[in-house]
Amino acid sequence: MMVPPAIHLGLEISVLAENEGSSARLAATRVGDYHDAATVLAFAQGVDAITFDHEHVPQSVLRALVDAGVAVHPSPEALFVAQDKLVMRQRLTDLGLPVPDWARLETPADLAAFLADHGGRAVVKTARGGYDGKGVRVVSDPSEVADWFAGLSDPSVDPESTGGALLAEELVEFRRELAQSVARRPSGEIVAWPVVESVQRDGVCAEVIAPAPSSAGRLADMAEDIARTIAAELGVTGVLAVELFETTDDRILINELAMRPHNTGHWSIDGSTTSQFEQHLRAVLDLPLGDTGTFEDWSVMINVLGGPTTGTLADRLPAAMADQPSAKIHDYGKDPRPGRKVGHVTVVGDDLDDVVFRARAAADHFLD
Template sequence: MTYRIGVIGGGQLARMMVPPAVHLGIEISVLAEAEGSSARLAATQVGDYHDAETVLRFAKDVHAVTFDHEHVPQDVLRALVDAGVEVHPSPEALFVAQDKIVMRERLTALGLPVPAWATVRGRDDLAAFLAEHGGRAVVKTPRGGYDGKGVRVVRSADGADDWFAALGAAGASDALLVEELVEFRRELAQLVARRPSGEIAAWPLVETVQRDGVCAEVTAPAPDADDALSDEARRIATVVAEQVGVTGVLAVELFETTDGRLLVNELAMRPHNTGHWSIDGAVTSQFEQHLRAVLDLPLGDTSPHRAWSVMVNVLGGPAQGTMADRLPALMADQPGAKVHDYGKDPRPGRKVGHVTTTGPDLEDARGRARAAVRFFED
């Protein structure tokens, strides 16, 4: 039997599913948004994922459909299910990741720890929340935000006037999400994978560093994470996976607060930037595991190869030329660094690749990863 899987979205996540698919003998097809996408080697079709007929044509010969992102509309997802296509994660699960207000409602109902939050529809609502939370808050658009977009720190009731003005326009939500501005000592992420028959596997808890709202660096495992912290992070992710019905990889982004709390910040129901270290640092990468999970195959071992793995994103890329132009010098200087080029044009702040190093000493691995990434900076 040959398994066939379809991936909607042609970004770097789809691109990184290709090697494990090849190794496992899985046929993989990608519905890309445009020609020249990051996943162009597997892009068998270019089309609009908002159009149900386009997506149905793409999915007609695959065993399962999965995603490079969470932006496929619910009506398109429902059309796939109605046509008998296996969709992982399901429309019901993806809806929790697609709308931040729905996410907060569901997590709260499950009794999971989240920042204090509310829905707001205008200045008066926002002013009331600010008054209760020290005059500072984080406002988020419920849909469409990623990598720091759609997220804003406000200190006055007029701080989101432009977003309030857009409420309800062109099918947009009729409320914004506001949350307490959490005082945290660091950000963490817990990744798990779940297959439809219920098996769950978890990778070690990792520490993440953000730069301008974009993930810049990941350390696996999270330094100084005791058993209690790691167990709680795994418990939270397991509850979400099981109770929401997530299939495939689930990333739970967390705040470790200065007052000792562990709070859920965001969810992603797909391979995630905070799990890229696993390609070179774990027995089973998040991308192989995702393919296994959505096809309901037994999950792989998530153990790390080495004591430490450090992943550093290439943000922006070279001002002149390409990443490939810089590879010879990097390889000569850092022969142990694993470079992943996403095949994307350089642009300020854009994720165009990443570098991973592993080893027995954290500071050595971190130093080598940072040194390698500097070859792509100007």
């Protein structure tokens, strides 16, 4: 999704795709394993900067790039905070930012003590690698994550992790989930998009409403201030998305961080003056950042999760286009699979109920 804005800006972009069947295959200039430093270093020859579309590139590879004189954005130091949830929680706590009550777990006894202090239920997360509901369990007994504790002593555990531990968090009672995206460039300029509401289904983002309804004023100011503080204090370069809880007792708590264009910002492709993908490129190259205003009062983005059980998204395009001509349809070129994000639909307009209806109607064409 960074390729179209790169073309519009006259930038030459190279893409390292992890396999021949990836959705980046149309733009890939090379296919290779991003875990292998030699492969990534060879790819980096002749480019001005390296950036990412996920946080899973090993620190050893990032350090090898930096040691070779390659500009890496975001930096390994900043990205590590997004890669490891225990590091993230500690760093945000040190900054005095609002996070759920949490603890580092090295043994089942640690979890038993945390459960006793938090009403008998808690959220347990793996420190590394989890996303879209993976690596997250709500538990009431240490036995429910016995397999994770057993894995901590396994010598195959990632040596770059926080030393074999899990993260426990209080089970937050929240009204809704929000996300605040900002972009920062190395010279320090930061811009923000409106805070959005994210609707989850089975741990996966299903819908996004921009801006979040009833968010003007204090809530929007708090969300933006949190994201700006994180971007500045961690020295983030590029887009930063901060996932948030709006709690039932009127608090705003940080859930997760993503240091790259994020699913909750996809609406900006069709709904904002500057999309998160163009903004990320501007930031990485330390170019002046673009305006983040919106074209209409509302933008609604619906993820196509799973896709059709017969045929492809492309087969359904004509009917969806005819039924909802105002919808912007994005097909990722991925094979359908239960729960997988294979595309999204965005509709913008001045009446929220109408926009939600049209976006859902368009997305429904791609499901059985």
